[in-house]
Structure formats: C-alpha cells, structure tokens
Amino acid sequence: MRNGMWWKSFLAVWMSVVIWAAFYYAPRAKALGETTRVLFFHVPCAWVATLSFIVAAIASILYLRNARPQYDWVAYASSHLGLLFTVLASVTGAVWANEIWGDPWNWDPRQTSIFFLMLIYAAYFALRSGIEDPAKQARLAAVYAIIAGVAMPFFMFIVPRIYESLHPDPLINESGKVKMNGKMLQVFLSSMFGFTVLYFWMLRQKIALLRGEFMLMKKLIQEGEAR
Amino acid sequence: MINLAKVLDAVAQADSAVAQMAQPEKVVGENIFVVMAVTLLIWFGILGYLFYVDMKLRKLNDRLAE
Amino acid sequence: MLSLLSKGLVVFRKDLRLEFRSLYALNAIGLFAVTTITAVSFSLGPVRLEPNILAALFWVVIFFSAMSGLAHVFIREEEQDTGDMLRLVFPPNAVLVGKWLFNIVLLGGLCLLIIPLFVIMLGAEVGNWPAMLAMTASGVFAMATVSTVIAAIIALSGSRGALFAVMTFPVALPVLMTAIHGTRVALEGGQLADCGNDLKVLFSFTIVIMTVGFLLFETIWRK
Numbered sequence: 001m002r003n004g005m006w007w008k009s010f011l012a013v014w015m016s017v018v019i020w021a022a023f024y025y026a027p028r029a030k031a032l033g034e035t036t037r038v039l040f041f042h043v044p045c046a047w048v049a050t051l052s053f054i055v056a057a058i059a060s061i062l063y064l065r066n067a068r069p070q071y072d073w074v075a076y077a078s079s080h081l082g083l084l085f086t087v088l089a090s091v092t093g094a095v096w097a098n099e100i101w102g103d104p105w106n107w108d109p110r111q112t113s114i115f116f117l118m119l120i121y122a123a124y125f126a127l128r129s130g131i132e133d134p135a136k137q138a139r140l141a142a143v144y145a146i147i148a149g150v151a152m153p154f155f156m157f158i159v160p161r162i163y164e165s166l167h168p169d170p171l172i173n174e175s176g177k178v179k180m181n182g183k184m185l186q187v188f189l190s191s192m193f194g195f196t197v198l199y200f201w202m203l204r205q206k207i208a209l210l211r212g213e214f215m216l217m218k219k220l221i222q223e224g225e226a227r
Numbered sequence: 228m229i230n231l232a233k234v235l236d237a238v239a240q241a242d243s244a245v246a247q248m249a250q251p252e253k254v255v256g257e258n259i260f261v262v263m264a265v266t267l268l269i270w271f272g273i274l275g276y277l278f279y280v281d282m283k284l285r286k287l288n289d290r291l292a293e
Numbered sequence: 294m295l296s297l298l299s300k301g302l303v304v305f306r307k308d309l310r311l312e313f314r315s316l317y318a319l320n321a322i323g324l325f326a327v328t329t330i331t332a333v334s335f336s337l338g339p340v341r342l343e344p345n346i347l348a349a350l351f352w353v354v355i356f357f358s359a360m361s362g363l364a365h366v367f368i369r370e371e372e373q374d375t376g377d378m379l380r381l382v383f384p385p386n387a388v389l390v391g392k393w394l395f396n397i398v399l400l401g402g403l404c405l406l407i408i409p410l411f412v413i414m415l416g417a418e419v420g421n422w423p424a425m426l427a428m429t430a431s432g433v434f435a436m437a438t439v440s441t442v443i444a445a446i447i448a449l450s451g452s453r454g455a456l457f458a459v460m461t462f463p464v465a466l467p468v469l470m471t472a473i474h475g476t477r478v479a480l481e482g483g484q485l486a487d488c489g490n491d492l493k494v495l496f497s498f499t500i501v502i503m504t505v506g507f508l509l510f511e512t513i514w515r516k
Contacts, residue, residue, distance in 0.1 A: 007346065013329070019266070019412055022266075033257040034257050034259045034261075034262055035258070035260065035261055035262055037266075038261070038262055038266075039263045041265060041266050041269050042265060042269075045269060053289045058387050060376065061252075064509070064512055078253055081276075084272060084273075084276055087272070088268065088269050088272045088273075090269055091268060092264075092265040092269060094259060095261060095265055095268070096265060097262055098261075099261040107269065118465060119462065119463040119466075120463040120464075122459075122510055123456075123459050123460045123462070123463055126456050126460065127446070127450060127452075127456060127460060130255055130450050130451065130452035130455075130456055131450045131451065132451075133453075136449070136450075139512060139513075139515075140446050140449060140450050140513065141507050142512075143446060143513050144443075144446055146509060147349055147442060147443070147464055147502070147505055147506075147509070148463065148464055150501055150502065150505050151464045151466075151467060151498075151502070154467040154494070154497075154501075155467045156467060198273065201278070202273070202277060203278065205280045205281065205284065206280055208281055208284055209284050209287065212284060212288065212291060213287065215291060216287060216290060216291055219291065225238040
C-alpha cells in the first residue's frame with residue numbers, strides 16, 4: 001500500500017499539468033476551434049480502450065498456457081477498464097461529433113471500431129456472468145477474448161479500408177495529428193502518457209480487488225471446512 | 228470638403244468592417260462548453276470508477292481482517 | 294490429418310442422422326427464416342425494396358436464423374450427456390470438423406430456401422447471379438465457421454443458447470458488413486470482380502477464425 005502513494009501523487013501532479021496545458025498552453029487547430037482541446041482527453045481514452053483490449057488478450061493467452069488465477073485477474077480487470085473507457089470514448093466522441101459534424105452518430109470507421117470493442121467487452125462479461133465454476137469461467141472467457149482479439153484487426157483495419165469510399169473520414173484525429181504543431185504534440189503525448197499510467201494504476205486497484213475477493217472466498221471455504 | 232467627409236466616412240466604415248472580420252468568426256467548434264462537457268465526463272467517469280473500486284476494496288479488507 | 298478428417302466425417306454423419314430423426318435445428322432455422330420473410334412481405338405489400346435494404350435484410354435473416362439453430366449441435370451433446378462419450382472416442386478437433394461441416398450444410402441448406410423466398414415473396418431482382426451465389430456461399434461459410442466456434446463456448450458455458458447471438462454478433466460483424474456490401478453489389482448487377490475484395494476478406498477471415506478454432510477447441514471442449 002505504501003508505494004500506492006507514489007502512484008497517486010505522481011498521477012495527481014502529472015494530470016493536473018496536462019489539464020492546465022490542454023486549456024492554456026496548447027494552441028487551437030484552425031478547423032476545430034476550441035474543440036481542439038477535446039483531442040487531449042478523448043483520444044487517450046480511445047487509446048486506453050484499445051490498450052486494455054490488447055492487455056486482456058495477452059493475459060488470456062498466458063492464462064491458457066498456464067492456468068494461474070493471476071492472469072485471469074489481469075484479463076478480467078483489463079476488460080472491465082476497457083468497457084469503461086470505450087463508453088467514455090464513444091460518449092465524448094458523440095458529444096464532440098454533435099458539435100462539429102452536427103450529428104452525434106454517423107458510423108465513421110473509428111466510431112464503429114470503438115462501438116465494436118464495446119460490444120465485445122459487453123459480450124465478454126455476459127459470458128462470464130453465465131458460468132458458475134471459476135476455473136471454467138476463466139478458461140472460456142480467455143478463449144472468447146482470444147477469438148475476439150483475432151477478429152479485431154479485421155474490423156479495425158480491413159473493413160474501414162474497403163469502405164473508404166463509403167465513409168469519408170472528415171477531419172477527425174488525422175487532421176489534428178498531421179497538422180499538430182510542437183506545443184500540441186507535447187500536450188498530446190503527455191496526456192497519452194498520463195492516461196497510460198492512469199490505466200495501469202486503475203488496473204492495479206481492480207486486480208487488488210479481485211485478489212481480495214479470491215482470498216475472502218478461500219478463507220470462507222477454509223472456515224467452512226474447519227467447522 | 229464634402230468629398231473628404233465622404234472618404235473619411237468610407238474609411239471608417241471599412242475599418243469597422245475589418246475590425247468585424249478580425250473578430251473570431253462564429254464557426255463550428257467554438258463552443259467551449261462542449262470541451263468542458265467532454266473533459267468532465269471523462270474525469271467523473273474515471274474518478275467514479277476509482278472511488279467505487281476503492282470503496283469495495285476497503286470493505287473487503289475489513290472483512291478479511293476480521 | 295487424414296484420420297482427423299475421416300473421424301470428423303463420422304461425427305458429421307452421426308449428427309446428420311440424429312438431425313433427420315428430430316429435425317430440431319432444421320425446423321428452428323427454417324421456420325425462423327420463413328416467419329421473418331413473411332412478416333416483412335406482409336407489412337410491405339406491393340412495395341419493392343432497394344438493393345441495399347434487401348442485402349441487409351438477407352443477411353439479418355441468415356444471421357438470426359443461424360443464431361436460433363446452429364448452437365444446437367453442441368448443446369444437444371451436453372443436454373443428452375453424450376458429450377463425454379464423444380470426448381472419449383474422438384479427438385477434439387475431429388468433433389470440431391464434424392460439427393463445422395454439419396453447420397455449413399445446415400446454413401447452406403437454409404440459403405437454398407431463403408434465396409427463392411426473397412425472389413418470390415419480396416420480389417428481389419438479382420442483377421448478377423454468379424456474384425450473388427459466390428457472395429452467399431462465402432458469407433455462409435464464414436458465418437457457419439464463426440458460429441460453430443462460439444457455439445462450442447456457449448454449450449460448455451451452460452447458458453444454453455441464451456447468449457449465443459450476443460456473443461456471436463461482435464465477432465461476426467466483419468462477416469456481416471462485408472457480406473452485406475458484396476450482396477448489394479451483386480443485386481445491383483455488379484460483376485464478380487467487383488465483389489473480389491469482399492470475397493477475399495470473407496475467405497481470409499474464415500481461415501483465420503478456423504485456425505484459431507482448431508488451436509483452442511481442445512481447451513473449450515475439455516470438461
């Protein structure tokens with residue numbers, strides 16, 4: 001618990017600086033106006049959602065190779081965070097799109113990809129909630145996470161490319177990225193870094209929770225046997 | 228004299244037109260409340276989640292300590 | 294490899310024989326498709342649908358019909374406690390081969406029913422038959438593959454099909470999107486080459502999912 005203070009204080013200072021910089025230090029992009037600043041919070045959310053998917057898939061592979069509950073906790077906790085961040089990314093994306101495109105939802109490839117991730121996470125939890133036996137739950141959930149992880153590249157890279165002509169990609173992040181000047185890039189990368197650290201902090205907390213539940217269950221079973 | 232006044236008038240008008248042009252145009256993407264909504268949504272989401280996990284963790288630790 | 298295929302064929306024949314005895318899956322998916330198409334046809338009356346709507350409807354019908362019946366091959370084994378015998382006698386991947394073939398045949402048979410219904414009841418005009426058939430075949434192939442792998446997870450999870458559609462949809466979404474796109478092109482009379490990209494995506498997707506399926510099936514199938 002002691003080194004938890006380090007994480008907390010570091011994150012508090014770093015993220016405060018990022019928030020300040022996003023509003024006062026970073027310039028605005030021409031086409032996006034004030035809403036340029038959305039970029040510094042929305043894009044890291046989408047990045048963290050993707051990162052948690054990758055972490056969950058890797059943890060699932062590790063679990064199938066070696067059935068230690070720790071790997072399952074990582075996969076479970078990471079998917080939990082992934083669900084949170086996909087929801088945050090799509091809701092904030094919709095708010096922003098409503099302002100800049102005049103329509104909260106228009107099946108832009110990126111929106112679609114995040115939505116697809118959200119569905120996978122939701123299905124993953126639906127599957128887990130339906131299985132009683134913890135080992136079986138972990139095993140089948142890991143298999144599903146891997147299958148979904150294999151399907152994701154198809155979705156994220158191939159499908160939007162085929163439909164490029166159907167889905168024009170109006171000045172979303174690309175324009176921000178391509179035209180991003182030095183100051184914006186500094187803030188953007190700092191924010192990405194901050195969110196990544198934040199993700200690992202949240203992951204750590206959630207894993208601690210899962211480990212605690214595991215210990216409690218073990219303790220209760222032992223007490224039951226002793227009686 | 229009258230001509231000069233007219234010219235001055237025109238210049239003044241042109242000036243004010245330029246001044247109006249120099250004002251930031253009311254285009255899409257200038258709504259700072261959108262930025263605020265997005266930022267707050269994200270932070271409340273993350274903080275809410277952290278507090279929720281923290282609360283459950285504390286309860287769990289209490290039960291484990293029993 | 295050869296023995297895997299021949300053992301898989303034994304499982305396939307066994308499932309086929311059982312299916313003809315009860316006709317459960319056949320009834321489930323066939324009647325689902327007929328009901329849906331009839332309902333749409335009734336409510337539309339003489340109105341004719343645009344190719345893009347027809348293509349979407351076509352795949353929605355196939356998807357949900359598949360969801361109502363394709364999990365049955367695995368669920369039956371668990372419900373009638375024949376799964377353990379299968380685990381003893383056949384290697385896991387032979388079971389997967391058998392069930393996979395069975396689902397492909399089932400879903401393919403369904404298409405033979407759906408396509409005439411679309412032409413007769415909804416007045417669909419197919420612009421290019423070879424393209425249409427190629428899209429349908431490869432789409433069904435991909436859909437059957439994805440559903441078979443997920444069906445195994447579902448059957449072993451004990452949730453008895455309640456979650457099948459929820460869990461298959463995200464994984465099958467690339468299939469649905471490409472198949473709908475290609476079918477629309479075919480309905481509008483595009484050439485087979487116009488669907489080339491879609492066919493490639495469907496084909497590679499099927500191969501990848503099947504490979505992963507073979508790698509992981511032993512883990513799923515283990516009790």
